Amino acid sequence: MPWTELSIGGLVAVLVGLDRTAALQLMISRPLVAAPLTGWLLGDALAGLLIGALVELLWLGRLPVGAAIPPDDTQVAIGATVLTLTLGPQLALSEFPLALLCTLVAIPLGKVGQRFDRLARQRNGQLLICAEAAVMTGDFQRIPRQHLLGLGHFALASFATYLTIVLCGWGLLWLLAPTLVGPVGDVGNWLWLVFPLVGTAALLSSINVGRALTLFAAAFTGAFLMLWLL
């Protein structure tokens, strides 16, 4: 395994993973940003951009509302980028179909992230109890420390998700990639279309705008006919 690349990916996974909930929320954790950033650090930003765009489209409509925990699309995007850029040279496979295949393998593994995230939030409950005890004893300096320890829990959850995606993905792809990359390459243009179409369908079903389908159909038809005429 190329440990240097995996370590760089792990570092990005932890730092960018904190942006999901715990810190800043500048949206550097969105697949469209996290994946090209990982790709750039590993020497191929465009591969990351392709993966980031696909994952972003798929989960565009998933909202982190209240106590709901969406799948960890950040780690999916980072994991798929790391897998593409590390397996490509090792298996001597072309990048475009491999990126599609890595994304398809990483996406279901992103569900694991929900479990780790839930664990981190449960552990944070203990910090609240400690902070309350600190208030009772008048040890006010302990309160900020308890709060900041939560960052560690979220960082661990991100790293665990990244590690699961990369290790399981690596094993699966090592077995499947040599057989599947050919067929995926042959139908790559159609598979490429599945992500925006399903992502848009998901968004339209959840966007809560009365005439969403009409607007979509009008924009689609108008743009399509315009491209045809040109």
Add this chain to the structure above:
Amino acid sequence: MTQSRLSATVMTRVLLRSLLLQASWNFERLQSLGVAYVLAPALHQLYKDEDLALAYARHLEYFNTHPFLAGTVLGITLSLEETRSQGKTCYLEVKEFKNMIMAPYAAMGDAFFWGGVRPLAAAIALFFAFRGSLWAPVVFLLLFNLPHFWFRVVGLLRGYTLGLRAIDDIGRYHLPDLAIRCKEATVILLGALCAYLCFIALRTEEVATGWGLAALPLVAGGGWLIRKGVSALMLVLTVCALVLSLHHLME
């Protein structure tokens, strides 16, 4: 308006700390420990000893709102805490105010930022991404973070200086209406993006262009399935498996 007592340094520390509001998010009381952490510099300036302990205890109670609109809520909270620390009475208590405002602000922020601005910024940036331009992440971050930081910074400062009047101030933005406009714009942009991607795919595969219009019932059907409970993830994997199987059969 109350006489300002909190120094600029304290307000800056509160503002910077608000970026970590959700660091200890938990299922029991959600952002409560975060609120105590964010307000700590101000509470230490306003209270001492037992009053400080009571203030901390007040802010460790259940709290949850949208993190970007929390600036306004916490700004007003500071204004109320300041009035309280001066021994003056206010017609709304700190706890009462927070309980009253957090849920509507959470709903408004979720609809505007998560449901409106984020998908719109992403939809615009995706045009750059599918053209292979590395400006895509930059465009996305800029479009999203301009309103984000406006509400975080201005919300906190205006909340503190205007006190309860800041509630009317934020009402001026008509965020629920803006959220609907953003969502409509996102749907239109996604329609154009899907049309472009279909057109490119058909041209590359040398298939008659008219088939592209078949994407419309496919998207509508996909949306119907998702509304019936099929997950988008399952749909993507099933469709990809179907495409690969068809290719295998046709070989």
